[in-house]
Amino acid sequence: MLIINILFGINFAVFAVFAVLIITEMMGSVLMLIAWEAVRKKVLDYVVPVWEVTGTFGAFWVVASDFAFPKILIPLASIFSAAIAIFLILFVARNSTIVFAEFIKKKGWLDEKKLYTGYSISTLLLGLVVLVIITGIIGGNGIDLSRLTFSVSAWAGNAASWLFIVGALVIAVGLAPVFYDLAPLKKLVVPFTVVGLVVSVISLDMFKHGSLPFLVAVPIILALLVPVLYYIPNTVKLVTNKVFFIAWASADIFSLEFMVYPTAFGGNINVNSLISTGPMASAYVAITVVGLVILAVLIALYSIAVYRRSAMMEKAASTP
């Protein structure tokens, strides 16, 4: 069993939650672009209160990474400077379009649908930029560590990069009907999820140069469980529950930690050599513990609010 450094573990767990939140928004974005009228209620009921939390988790991951891996900041800033700047533009575009869409009343050419389309496109592109950066961190694709540069042509010339992105997107499309509980799209769940997993495993194997560890079985099994549970009538309610899905998917992504630990960038960088130690590590753990207690209380309060609102809506619906 691989024992991971606690700072790395905390950081990767935060990344896993952030990744799941952004992926669920990407799923919603694809659905809104394809079938706006049919899916808008179900997608917006989830996305509208949650997009702010996604952004906060993004900031959480960035600062947690600053704290945990100070020695990698200069190389990362040089390698991904353009990608980071593009990410920032898309992030502001995503936030501003969704918040404007939330409150707009039609006047002139600009309306809710156009703004949500802007949000969907910027969210999808944002997710793609994140995936490109992740392929670089996992496999070192397109990266020259001696000159600290990133070559788009070298990155694009590596099939593992493309397969990783295609695999992730196909899995996301496959699981979107489950997350948003869209029964008419039920038949897409199994084929898309299975094909996406196959493509993803091929890409991961290429990243690891044909020596993918058996641990990869854990994320595969976790991912396959979702369609299975969705097809069992008694477990549909459980698997379409947003909190359950996000927790499950976060655990799934967390189980992929072996792709970047103990070595990252195609095995060229030893992660342990980058991690904060001594009093800084203690401070990191102490603040994280206090912060997570606060976060747990807030999430509990939020869950109570969601539960009460659902109960109120059910009561209103059942009242003649």
Next chain:
Amino acid sequence: MSMVGFDRFLFAFTIGSHIILVSMSIALILLISILEFLYLRNKNSYHLALIRRLKKVFVISFGVGTASGIVVAVELINLFPGFMTLVSETGIISAFYAEIFAFFLETISLVIYVYFEGVFRWKYTNLTLSIVVAFGTLLSGVFITMVNAWMNTPNGFNIPVYLSTGKVTGVLPWVAFATPSTFGEIAHVLTTTVFAGVMLIGAFFAYKYLRTRDPEEKGMFRSMLRIISGVSIIDILLAGASGSNEMSTLLQYQPLKYAAMDLNPTPGTGFSERLFGYLYNGHILDSIQIPGLQAFLAKFETGITTLPGLSQFPASDWPPLMIHTTFDVMVVGGLFLGLFLFITFLFYLFRKDFVKNRYMMYFQIFFGFFALLVYEIGWVTDEVGRQPWIVYNVMKVYQAANYSTGQLVPGYFIIAFYLVLIPATFYFFARVFNSNPAREDMKPVSEGGVNY
């Protein structure tokens, strides 16, 4: 422009835009909390309508401000990786990290406050949630200001060893939360940030008051302007007192910055306060002098009689001396703002309604924008005054900068994007604020008012 110059410019532009949204957000949520308190006490329908309208504006301000804040956070890594490496190896990263949890406090309580209204039956729910959101917002500001204070007066690691070897040793993570300038800077930053935001919102309400013919709206806007004037009058007193304290801290811990701001060519005693003017061949030209005032203030606040001068420090370490002018604009601007608010106070004292005075409303509009300008100039003074250092006496900007040219084109896009985003955001503020007739917003939810 060199890459260091580009890094400087891009960051200054981004944060200069970002702080407009920050001051708006902080001021909005404070005003909303005050309105929630007043509505709970008086059940005044004007206050209810204002809460509803400002809540929507706050959500927009928060949404765009959050994205903009993340741009600033990531730009720090991207543009000044050397600086962020030092920050991450010393205790001050803890302040950034703690700020994230303050941010969660703000975000999640805001989501509950806005999107789950009515699910909790406790009558103090809305007031409590608005206060928690305000607390989270202010706490975020406090932690970020701690980082800035550390940049001005760094501590928490062995600085001599770092300067000689480049290695960070002797780290004391918790000490960085309280540098010699931390508490003074927090006091001044918070009071001025709230002030700038509240005055800007006041300008909007004064404009709306002058424009509208709807008696319900007139009443609503008058009610808001009274609250705004009360907050502004208290706040400018606190901003003035904390600003004076800031100068004392500078005198003790950043004497070069103090000398540049007061344009003292050489150290000495009995100095005049020099308003404006410039240094030419060691002489100050074209300044307005108030004899003995600088020396009197320094002695009164710190007991120090011999004041620092630029000649004590190598010229290569001097900040651009334009900060003397920006400092004077900030102080004189603050005095004009104080004078305006003193006149407003006189209206109260003589039981006159200042809102009904058309000229006072014109001045409210003018001084709303002027307050924002003074606030921005204050930040320029602080940041340019620390140049060429990014961390005072520890790391210069050129040592921290990113020299990768890959960020040039996206950087120009970020600038262009902000030039569209900020006006668009303010346009949406106004559009969302006006989206419902006043009478509709004044009705309780059960009678068909706005329900989120």
